[in-house]
Amino acid sequence: MSKFDFSAFFKPYDKVVKTGGVSRFLFYWYVIPLLVAKNKPIYVLETGSMHESLENNQGAFTLIMGDLIKNWTGGKLYTVDISKTHLDKCRETTKAFADVIEYVHSDSVSYINEIAGVIDFDLVYLDSYDLDLQDPLPSSEHHLNELKAIYYHL
Numbered sequence: 001m002s003k004f005d006f007s008a009f010f011k012p013y014d015k016v017v018k019t020g021g022v023s024r025f026l027f028y029w030y031v032i033p034l035l036v037a038k039n040k041p042i043y044v045l046e047t048g049s050m051h052e053s054l055e056n057n058q059g060a061f062t063l064i065m066g067d068l069i070k071n072w073t074g075g076k077l078y079t080v081d082i083s084k085t086h087l088d089k090c091r092e093t094t095k096a097f098a099d100v101i102e103y104v105h106s107d108s109v110s111y112i113n114e115i116a117g118v119i120d121f122d123l124v125y126l127d128s129y130d131l132d133l134q135d136p137l138p139s140s141e142h143h144l145n146e147l148k149a150i151y152y153h154l
């Protein structure tokens with residue numbers, strides 16, 4: 001396989017991701033080369049699946065990681081969502097990479113408790129409970145519970 005070129009890989013996502021904020025782009029710019037440099041199949045856990053098209057810019061993690069795993073690293077992406085509707089939309093949006101994505105319909109904390117320690121994840125991306133700025137506590141508590149479930153297995 002040829003040498004990995006982040007800019008070439010990221011070109012289809014660049015404009016849309018940067019529209020969502022420079023910090024999102026910088027995350028990918030930093031993390032993706034580190035994952036590729038492992039020079040092995042990577043295993044990624046994502047809580048909260050991509051449920052909008054790339055152009056709607058509600059997040060592109062599932063799509064980008066599916067592309068990376070299928071075309072560069074090998075491995076598997078586990079994407080977990082409590083919403084069947086979100087998971088169905090994710091399946092449609094990411095169908096080109098479905099062979100490297102495990103779509104899991106479950107509460108993320110329950111699923112993490114089942115899988116933690118069974119798979120050695122290279123990246124864990126906790127993004128499952130949308131933040132409501134008028135009531136931030138439920139999202140915060142849920143993410144803390146996800147972290148508690150996976151923490152000792154990282």
